[in-house]
Amino acid sequence: MNEGIQLVAALAPIYVFALSVFVGYEVISKVPVVLHTPLMSGSNAIHGIVLVGAMLVAGSADTLLFKVLGFLGVICGTVNVVGGFLVTDRMLQMFKKKPGGAEGRS
């Protein structure tokens, strides 16, 4: 019994991985070309979640090497997250209708 539970627990990450692959495919299947770039940029920001991994390394670091690796990892991860979301937002901002410009036309 106990062994069985352990096995399931060990396989859980694989389950999560496999199902996430399908979700990833499904979510993207129909995208207008216009949004390819913002979508790439947005998903680019999402993998900045590696920041969480870097935080776990940094927070529990007990040697100099781990501290350095964690610190650099947190910096890089944050650049990815903050830069990624901001730049995506900037791109998308341009798609919204601008009150002044669009109304007078058409």
Added chain:
Amino acid sequence: MNGAPDLKLYVELAYLVAAIMFIVGLKKLSSPLSARQGNLIAAWGMGLAVAVTLLDGSMFTKFVGGELFGLWIILGGILIGGVIGAVWARTVAMTAMPQMVAAFNGSGGLAAALVSWAEYFKLVRELPAGTAAMNPGITFSPVLGALIGGISFTGSVLAWGKLQGVINEKPLTFPGQRPVNMMLFAVTVCLGAWLAFTGNPLAFVVFLALALLIGWMFVAPIGGGDMPVVISLLNSFTGLATALTGFALQNNVLIISGTLVGASGTMLTLLMCKAMNRSIGNVLFSAFGSATASGVGTGPGGIAKVVREVSVEDAAVMMAYARQVVIVPGYGLAVAQAQHVARELADMLEKRGVIVKYSIHPVAGRMPGHMNVLLAEANVPYTSLYDMDVINPEMERTDVALVIGANDVVNPAARYDKSSPIFGMPILDVDKAAHCIVMKRSMKPGFAGVDNELFYEKKTMMLFGDARDSLQKLVNAVKEA
């Protein structure tokens, strides 16, 4: 760990919420109306995930116990990284967006590689003294994570350099390149497999260095024009590397989000290739855009080719009295920052009763959607933008096709010249319009490195010069016409 399990439950639940927010965000990002909201949702999800991580068991007990050094490292790193990311993202010009995405992607790849490095060292350290065997079921993830993260980092840096113009964007090729790269890759994979079975910190550093080298070698033979596809692919690489760090750290939110990006990024890469009618293998391995790959001679060929130039005044008159004008923007428009003047010209023409349509090729510019972003910045209503499939049948009824700094996407060789590297790519049929005015700085070929037959056609007239200058002159001339 005493008392920690309760906290762990809440942390895990918060991670689950964050993961769901990422999925919802991505879904909303794929529709124009909800895209901005989607990005915001994903950002909040990220904020949540980062915040609750500080409550993580092993870390939190340390902080509560007064061991705050780790907390300072984290907060300091977030502060530094946040300032760099925010300033960079805010100040970058719209034309530099593609390389910006590459740079951020590389940053994420490096982070994944660093985390994998730390995880591997931890696994080696936890090995009972005297034993050298590792459990490959556990070690494979930091090893693979370091490999993919490393490739993604240097690959992205090179992609950034090529797009930024810091590094020559021409494909770098040398004899025997492919066997050398394959050897390098094989050696690295073997070393990686060995590392998964035996714990060797020193060899791991060598392995990481090899991964970095592979990333560079992988992108070097690919030309600047194909960088968008490469960036998209490297984006999915970083996603996968992130997922692998999740395996090592037994953290579900890392696995879910990383895999999500890995899978959707792969899908997006394939969609981009499809838009160019090329296979992913062709993009990555054909050294597309190198001189050797081009079938048409780029130099002054044997046949006397005649290029007709047009004066600004003549061009202005042609357009002012046209019934329909189709504007074809390309990367040249972005470089010259000419989107505002282009719209000004379109407005002038519309006032005179000319129908003006913008036609966007799926791969115009350096990224899909690049032109749409630029034109949106200039307040061009998106109802004036037409996709290739819609506009092509209308070309025959068009009086003037105005090509602004586009090249490969209007090259007729794509239709018939089997030796051309762009053969088979659907193009905008500007040569079917009654007249075609091409605005270009020089006769230099585009990214694909191929000469453009269009420029020598009878109906084609060239207007040389900086796109913004020329457009401004056209605006003035149309006023007087």
